[in-house]
Amino acid sequence: xxxxxxxxxxxxxxRVAFIALxxxxxxxxxxxxxxxxxxxxxxxxxxxxxxxxxxxxxxxxADGSFSGLYVRGVAMHYDEYRRRSYNETxxxxxxKFFARGEPYQLFGLVRMxxxxxxxxxxxxxxxxxxxxxGRDIFSRILHGARVSLTIGxxxxxxxxxxxxxxxxxxxxxxxxxxxxxxxxCEMVMMVPGFYLLLALRAAVPDSLSSxxxxxxxxxxxxxxxxxxxxxxxxxxxxxxKERDYVLAAWTMGLGDMEIIVRHxxxxxxxxxxxxxxxxxxxxxxxxxxxxxIGLGIQDxxxxxxxMLSEAMSIxxxxxxxxxxxxxxxxxxxxxxxxxxxxxxxxAWDPLLKGxxxxx
Amino acid sequence: xxxxxxxxxxxxxxxxxxxxxxTLDIRAGENLGLVGESGCxxxxxxxxxxxxxxxxxxxxxxxxxxxxxxxxxQVRMVFQDPFTSLDPRYSVREILKEALTLEPRMTTGxxxxxxxxxxxQVRMPRDILARYPHEFSGGERQRLAIARALMxxxxxxxxxxxxxxxxxxVQKEIVLMLEELQQRLHMTYFFISHNLRVVRRLSRxxxxxxxxxxxxxxxxxxxxxxxxxPYTRTLIQAAFNYEVAP
Numbered sequence: 001x002x003x004x005x006x007x008x009x010x011x012x013x014x015r016v017a018f019i020a021l022x023x024x025x026x027x028x029x030x031x032x033x034x035x036x037x038x039x040x041x042x043x044x045x046x047x048x049x050x051x052x053x054x055x056x057x058x059x060x061x062a063d064g065s066f067s068g069l070y071v072r073g074v075a076m077h078y079d080e081y082r083r084r085s086y087n088e089t090x091x092x093x094x095x096k097f098f099a100r101g102e103p104y105q106l107f108g109l110v111r112m113x114x115x116x117x118x119x120x121x122x123x124x125x126x127x128x129x130x131x132x133x134g135r136d137i138f139s140r141i142l143h144g145a146r147v148s149l150t151i152g153x154x155x156x157x158x159x160x161x162x163x164x165x166x167x168x169x170x171x172x173x174x175x176x177x178x179x180x181x182x183x184x185c186e187m188v189m190m191v192p193g194f195y196l197l198l199a200l201r202a203a204v205p206d207s208l209s210s211x212x213x214x215x216x217x218x219x220x221x222x223x224x225x226x227x228x229x230x231x232x233x234x235x236x237x238x239x240x241k242e243r244d245y246v247l248a249a250w251t252m253g254l255g256d257m258e259i260i261v262r263h264x265x266x267x268x269x270x271x272x273x274x275x276x277x278x279x280x281x282x283x284x285x286x287x288x289x290x291x292x293i294g295l296g297i298q299d300x301x302x303x304x305x306x307m308l309s310e311a312m313s314i315x316x317x318x319x320x321x322x323x324x325x326x327x328x329x330x331x332x333x334x335x336x337x338x339x340x341x342x343x344x345x346x347a348w349d350p351l352l353k354g355x356x357x358x359x
Numbered sequence: 360x361x362x363x364x365x366x367x368x369x370x371x372x373x374x375x376x377x378x379x380x381x382t383l384d385i386r387a388g389e390n391l392g393l394v395g396e397s398g399c400x401x402x403x404x405x406x407x408x409x410x411x412x413x414x415x416x417x418x419x420x421x422x423x424x425x426x427x428x429x430x431x432x433q434v435r436m437v438f439q440d441p442f443t444s445l446d447p448r449y450s451v452r453e454i455l456k457e458a459l460t461l462e463p464r465m466t467t468g469x470x471x472x473x474x475x476x477x478x479x480q481v482r483m484p485r486d487i488l489a490r491y492p493h494e495f496s497g498g499e500r501q502r503l504a505i506a507r508a509l510m511x512x513x514x515x516x517x518x519x520x521x522x523x524x525x526x527x528x529v530q531k532e533i534v535l536m537l538e539e540l541q542q543r544l545h546m547t548y549f550f551i552s553h554n555l556r557v558v559r560r561l562s563r564x565x566x567x568x569x570x571x572x573x574x575x576x577x578x579x580x581x582x583x584x585x586x587x588x589p590y591t592r593t594l595i596q597a598a599f600n601y602e603v604a605p
Contacts, residue, residue, distance in 0.1 A: 244444035251409045253431030253461035266448050
């Protein structure tokens, strides 16, 4: 394990990557506690707040004295061209912390109704604005992160499980096994990823629950991702299997799979970790792309991709630019994963430093 | 007769003839030393005997039996480079435990007793079970590799250049230790080396190999005093730097 520890020490020295890791940690923490942090649940909408801009947070009362955090009510106006705009009214809605709100189940287990912050009805607090149905974009980003951020990790775990195993078996046994498995990989790699994604999605029936769709998309995404890794792992195994400790294990009667799992795959783990991190963005983007064109997560469930589908019209972006917030979070997560993955790969093998490819 | 090797042939892809009809017998207690220059097929022979390389022709029998499981239990191999023969990811305890793969199940206590015994035998302290290979020097690692080989009390130990990569003093210690172990444990050594002095010290029989063939095979003294093959003569001359009778 000392190899890992050395790599970690080198990794920590890379400030930017370390910060990126921190940001990712924060994003996942927010995701985990989305129900508590978000002021609204997924289905909470308000017809009176269509495309409401981000709420202004006030701390000073009308007479200039300090009054604690509050937001004002808003009133919708239409001008002569039927363009919508919002003006603040004089109604004051103090921001309450850990007040009762809509009930939810924390981690799907504990029934709770406390929210980190909220305002009393009919006031609404929109930190990042509202979408076409008056739903809070901030809340939806947190809820959507559950899909967008976990699909990457889950997909990567599945596809790398397959990739490690196929690569390990191909590299270790060699010969015909290797030949057949590698041709299979090439066939998977040959099909352009996004079209394969669409084709596989088309094969999944429409009448699924959101959870089933989530699972289906994860599996579809992992089905395209494993081949690249399998090839690299195979290459590593070809050289690893000639190591004396592998031969020694064989002479002591260990089975082939035991040797692959105990003595070969663990030596590819540092590399795999970097490859895994660098592969996650692909899954996040894949899910976003699918959801964006309406084949992924369906309303009312949120994912960063399907939230962005509202932003497909330039006119809407013009008068409600805040609907682009999910794009910011996609970009942030993808960038952080890339920074962390790159830094980890450099830390693991300093010789690779500066080489652009993610292979 | 512990080991019978008959008519082994192996040609590597690319046309290198590593073994060309090798026939050998090893009797219990009669250490066989195999000498020859680098690339003459010594290591290939060891690997074919261990089943690591499949021969093109020929048979390897352990007490008349070709079964791999029996080989794995009764024949153990010590590799040349102690820096690559122990997996750096596992502790000494796990490395030693792995040697028991084919043994009947034993309790943790029994396993520990055995580990302590082999560590004593190779003169390593008993409290190193939780440590990792990188914490040891080359000589210590080779002792650990030998300890691992002793775990199942094998009847035949194949030492493939087992002391060649160590410095002279460590080499001497390990050779002395091997001598002592043999007397105590009644093992037979198949000792492969290009170091004639070590081979002479440890072996009763000598086989000389060149170009994938055994060119000379006989009792140690006979081979050293009256080498029959010209290649053996050159080898002995080179090693001991003295003339031998033609």
